Amino acid sequence: MNYQHPELQKRLAAEYVLGSLQGKARLRFERLMVEQPSLRRLVFAWEQRLAPLSNQLKPVPVPPAVWQGIRQRLGFIVVEQKPVSKPFWLTWMWGGSLLASAVAGVLVWNTLIYQPDVIPSYTDLAVLSTDKAEPTWIVRVNADSSALQLSSLQQVSVASDRDLELWAIADGAPESLGVIKLSQGQGSLTFTAQQRQRLRSGKVLAISIEPKGGSTTGSPTGAVLFTGKVRV
Amino acid sequence: MAEDMAVLIYRTALGDQRAFDSLYHQSSPKLYALALMVVKRKDLAEEALQDAFVSIWHSAQSYSEDKGTAQTWLNTIVRNRCLDKLRRQPKGISELSPIEWENLIADTPEPLDEVMADADAKRLHGCLEHLDDKQRQSVMLAYFQGLSHSQLATQLSAPLGTVKAWVRRGLDKLKGCLQL
Numbered sequence: 001m002n003y004q005h006p007e008l009q010k011r012l013a014a015e016y017v018l019g020s021l022q023g024k025a026r027l028r029f030e031r032l033m034v035e036q037p038s039l040r041r042l043v044f045a046w047e048q049r050l051a052p053l054s055n056q057l058k059p060v061p062v063p064p065a066v067w068q069g070i071r072q073r074l075g076f077i078v079v080e081q082k083p084v085s086k087p088f089w090l091t092w093m094w095g096g097s098l099l100a101s102a103v104a105g106v107l108v109w110n111t112l113i114y115q116p117d118v119i120p121s122y123t124d125l126a127v128l129s130t131d132k133a134e135p136t137w138i139v140r141v142n143a144d145s146s147a148l149q150l151s152s153l154q155q156v157s158v159a160s161d162r163d164l165e166l167w168a169i170a171d172g173a174p175e176s177l178g179v180i181k182l183s184q185g186q187g188s189l190t191f192t193a194q195q196r197q198r199l200r201s202g203k204v205l206a207i208s209i210e211p212k213g214g215s216t217t218g219s220p221t222g223a224v225l226f227t228g229k230v231r232v
Numbered sequence: 233m234a235e236d237m238a239v240l241i242y243r244t245a246l247g248d249q250r251a252f253d254s255l256y257h258q259s260s261p262k263l264y265a266l267a268l269m270v271v272k273r274k275d276l277a278e279e280a281l282q283d284a285f286v287s288i289w290h291s292a293q294s295y296s297e298d299k300g301t302a303q304t305w306l307n308t309i310v311r312n313r314c315l316d317k318l319r320r321q322p323k324g325i326s327e328l329s330p331i332e333w334e335n336l337i338a339d340t341p342e343p344l345d346e347v348m349a350d351a352d353a354k355r356l357h358g359c360l361e362h363l364d365d366k367q368r369q370s371v372m373l374a375y376f377q378g379l380s381h382s383q384l385a386t387q388l389s390a391p392l393g394t395v396k397a398w399v400r401r402g403l404d405k406l407k408g409c410l411q412l
Contacts, residue, residue: 011403014407015399019375019378020379020381021380049356051352052352053353053356053376054266054307056357057262060261074289130291131294131299132294133287227294
């Protein structure tokens with residue numbers, strides 16, 4: 001199929017938004033959309049045309065548990081733990097203190113004597129989402145902000161002649177944090193001193209699609225696909 | 233008095249929990265109706281609504297008014313979550329009778345502050361009247377149930393080619409009518 005044909009593009013965009021475009025055709029269309037702003041415009045226009053369908057539905061009262069669940073998942077409220085009666089195995093373990101000290105001995109040996117390679121610890125820095133609020137990347141940073149790890153929550157496919165580039169936005173124009181090295185749904189980046197500074201002052205992170213090797217202009221040249229606030 | 237939902241989304245983007253609270257309570261009854269319409273099961277609809285609002289909290293900064301009305305943005309997020317859930321169901325859920333959606337369409341007058349947002353909906357509704365029954369059914373089933381052409385063919389007991397033509401002509405008519 002010739003995807004450059006304007007009539008075909010229009011039809012696919014309409015059926016993509018409607019929902020009838022499915023399976024491999026849908027995935028292929030999503031890949032093309034990343035590359036082609038004209039397709040994204042067609043899709044946007046159809047979203048605007050069809051979204052009012054939902055506006056005429058009669059409102060239905062939502063069970064209160066839904067809001068509770070949202071607040072719990074976002075950490076706004078701490079779930080109260082019921083006081084638990086001491087589990088049987090605790091009594092059993094303290095009863096068997098010999099066994100306990102043997103277990104402790106193994107732990108001491110593990111931590112003090114047998115030292116595996118040090119695993120750098122990363123903390124969550126941001127969740128990057130599409131403009132449809134679909135969370136797609138969890139960004140984690142190591143202790144001295146010299147490296148990032150990105151884990152994808154959804155399948156992200158990038159054409160072989162393209163790269164994803166990460167940007168930090170403080171107050172003005174986006175500043176590059178470099179091209180993301182992708183491998184099996186995981187991304188990684190290591191920083192120069194300058195980039196580390198950019199990351200520290202950044203309030204928002206963004207990922208754009210760029211030619212292989214990254215933008216040569218110092219600013220994003222392709223579509224910005226994912227954005228997210230940096231956690232303070 | 234309803235607050236401007238776009239403003240509530242902007243404030244949510246700044247981490248304002250009270251704005252997020254208002255946004256949820258103002259928008260969720262309609263969004264829940266939409267979720268129920270799509271997934272047809274309370275548990276799945278509740279799950280989808282929760283997922284949607286968790287991601288709205290995290291990505292509110294991706295909304296801007298040039299992307300359309302706040303309601304449209306929220307609708308798209310909730311509907312996409314619901315269609316994801318449907319596609320993950322082993323056999324899909326398809327207990328919808330083709331006229332069922334009509335019963336869910338509100339015929340009560342809207343409060344004044346909703347009239348503006350619903351002007352688009354009324355216009356679209358008017359345009360849907362220009363479609364043949366089969367075309368309208370195909371469009372509505374695909375939109376609210378995420379049905380593919382072949383699933384539509386099964387649901388409407390019609391050959392695949394015919395169903396494809398219904399969808400295509402239906403969409404063409406809608407687009408033409410909405411441009412007037």
